[in-house]
Amino acid sequence: MLSVSTDSRFVHKMWQEHELSKMVDGGVPFPMLSDGGGRIGSVYGVYEEAAGVDVRGRFIIDPNGTVLAMEVLTPEVGRNVSELIRQIKAFQHVQATGEVTPSGWQPGKHALKPGPELVGKVWQEWKEEMAFD
Amino acid sequence: MAKETDSCVKPAGGPIAKAVPEGQKTSTQQEIQMTTARVGHEAPDFEASAFIKGVGFKNIKLSDYRGKWVVLCFYPGDFTFV
Structure with missing residues (x-):
């Protein structure tokens, strides 16, 4: 599991320590990636230039590195785990x-x-x- | 070994374009396929700086995870509502 947003790694650290750790016991264990500038999000088709953020996009990638599934939502609706x-x-x-x-x-x-x-x-x-x- | 230091700015590679073998021409269609995520095709590689609980700051490549199932989740921002 890798999460990505346009926030810096410093903000990820603060979010983990000040909020996520209060929602999820022990905090989230996976790497929180920074996509400042949205260059990665652009390649994955989820970067919203007007707002400067990556919208909600989820990609399943198999052990060979092949994308098997993608789901992209506007930000207001959360995912179904x-x-x-x-x-x-x-x-x-x-x-x-x-x-x-x-x-x-x-x-x-x-x-x-x-x-x-x-x-x-x-x-x-x-x-x-x-x-x- | 010198302790790895961090600073305010830490470059990360971002999208990593796949090298085209020399002398090989690519069509626009092929170029789009190599640089855009599509189901059934190779996930475009990238490098990003990351925060990992218990580890700290580290640059991570998608290709570091070859051999494992990966869920790549984009979201609009830390401290947002959903």
Whole structure:
């Protein structure tokens, strides 16, 4: 986990010590990166020049360095950590098994084996109610 | 070993462009692909200064984390509301 904002490393230190450590027991354990000038955010498509900040953007990167998922929100709405973890587990399941995970998949739920036999038969394997928790 | 010192200004590399092999021409499309994050493609590397609890200040590269799953989270600012 790496967090990034346009704040300096000095501000990150103060935020950790004066606020985050009061929200999260022991404070956040991951590196807090500084993107002054928004050059990194620009490359990732999240830098908002008018405000001089990186908007809320979340990228899942696998051990090979490939971007597997991205989610970008305007700042007012926070993220869903459960959904983040579900997506990481889904990508790990796909890489480990070669199966693919349909809408609503959760660890332990039915995944699909892609191949010619499945064409036109997904309706037998996946039902609408499976889209929901 | 000399203790690493810190100062007010500590340059960090920012985005790290991938070297194009000499003599190889790239199209505009390829250049965009190398410098913009897209799903299914290599994450653009970068170096940034960072604060790490218990460690202090340190420059970090995304490529330091090869071999590990990484969640890269941008947010609008420290001390904001959400």
